[in-house]
Amino acid sequence: MTRVLHILDHSLPLHSGYTFRTRAILKSQQAAGLTVRGVSGPRHADAGPEIEEIDGLTFHRVAGRFAGPPGLSEWREIEAFREGIEGVARQWQPEVLHAHSPALCGMAGLRAAKRLGLPFVYEIRAFWEDAAVGNGTGREGSLKYRLTRALENRVVAGADAVFTICKGLRDDLVARGHDGEKIGLSPNGVDLALFGDPVARDDALAHALGIGAGPVVGFIGSFYDYEGLDDLVAALPALRQRHPHAQLLLVGGGPMDEALRAQAAASPAGDAIVFTGRVPHAEVERYYSLIDVLAYPRKHSRLTDLVTPLKPLEAMAQRRIVAASDVGGHRELITDGQTGLLFPPDDPTGMAASLADFIDRRDSWPTMRKAGRAHVAAHHDWARNVQRYQRVYQDLIGHDGSAVA
Structure with a gap:
């Protein structure tokens, strides 16, 4: 041994x-x-x-x-x-x-x-x-x-x-x-034994946070600059022009927390942006249940081109829909149009258009959920x-x- x-x-x-x-x-x-x-x-x-x-x-x-x-x-x-x-x-x-x-x-x-x-x-x-x-x-x-x-x-x-x-x-x-x-x-x-069928939407939590019918775009993780959450906040007004009830749910915290809250407060879509702060690890699944599209808008840099993140894999293991910026680290994990969406990095306008088109094609999401889970099972x-x-x-x-x- x-x-x-x-x-x-x-x-x-x-x-x-x-x-x-x-x-x-x-x-x-x-x-x-x-x-x-x-x-x-x-x-x-x-x-x-x-x-x-x-x-x-x-x-x-x-x-x-x-x-x-x-x-x-x-x-x-x-x-x-x-x-x-x-x-x-x-x-x-x-x-x-x-x-x-x-x-x-x-x-x-x-x-x-x-x-x-x-x-x-x-x-x-x-x-x-x-x-x-x-x-x-x-x-x-x-x-x-x-x-x-x-x-x-x-x-x-x-x-x-x-x-x-x-x-x-x-x-x-x-x-x-x-x-x-x-x-x-x-x-x-990921340990696939830890990820079964996704839990049902937590309506009580949605009510407490002010989350409506959506679509809800969300991020769960640490708020570092390279994660590109400022671009996601900047993209929301344009997304709401095509999907007026779209909301943004940001779960977590980190160095960019204060700046992101200030940006959201100044946004014309500020009332549609919800910050939860950090939540206990045991509670994270409840927040996942409220999100229609998990977004990972990493900025283009040497770090994001070379390193693959874990969060998109965990989301796919849970049969969640993922959308991420088209940088090298994401391209190793996500096949655009098959296991998720890749959108332009550092480009809030392009991000909003891609997400809006993606939501318009939500009838393709069940197949994408299955493909994402199968990809994780086969390779991760x-x-x-x-x-x-x-x-x-x-x-x-x-x-x-x-x-x-």
Whole structure:
């Protein structure tokens, strides 16, 4: 029974796309017969015990705070995390170390693996220098951007095997000169066992929020600038010219929350825009039930071209109708006119026209719902995706397995 230690930036009980993907991977590997644990680094911002059991999963914690100028503080963090990983590994005796981006986790894992004589797998979910640009905390081409990219290159070069979540990330690494033969795909996925038939419309919630007959266009997630929600708000007046009762439901929060509320208040369609704020994860399905078209209007950027999001897959798994901007990350998930709609990015007028036409063709939606669910089942079900890891693990253990000293 293969024992795999996953090296993580953060984990459950924190809720994020990162932690939900981690949970899906570990639970699927458990179901496939692997023995797994996780170890999170100093950026896991949750005050919990040193070893934590959550949802049938075991997580070890490596804590600490690191001062110093940029570069030095990160190196101190890497070394502390490396030491913590080695401590867990010597106690638990894994056969494989599997680190997940960012590169700080990757470098800590790589250094630990070399010292322990263990195979090392590195998984990239996004290039974090581009994610920093997308969420407004970094600038493309800055010193920090270039250092982060260089660190990632070192980890990829040193890893025994690499996974990326989508083709865009893999192609970018190959273009940098990395060996494509050792870079596999582990696409975003869902546990289809968690997604049955969609729940009926929650009329009580609709009444409480002031949601009418619609059509209702909605977004559920984090309000970052790259998500393009300002374009969706700007598109609503034109959409209502053709569908006068259309409403926009925005569920969640984030850095753009205040700006979006101000934009909505100034909009001629402001009375048709409903903000709920953040809602408990257990309640999200009720909000999904009110939405006719789940919209993902991501802006065109390096980040959105290279990275595939999880939310559209979750929506398709629930047989929901999805519409998304025509950027690279969405094109890997959605086939226009078959499993959903692709509309022009950064173009509220074009977005409104596409959505209006799409609503006019709603008689095609039942077929689209079935096609979306079938696409997820065929290409993004964790019960199948987990086999990609197992093949690589067995190959590495067969060639390079060794016990921890």
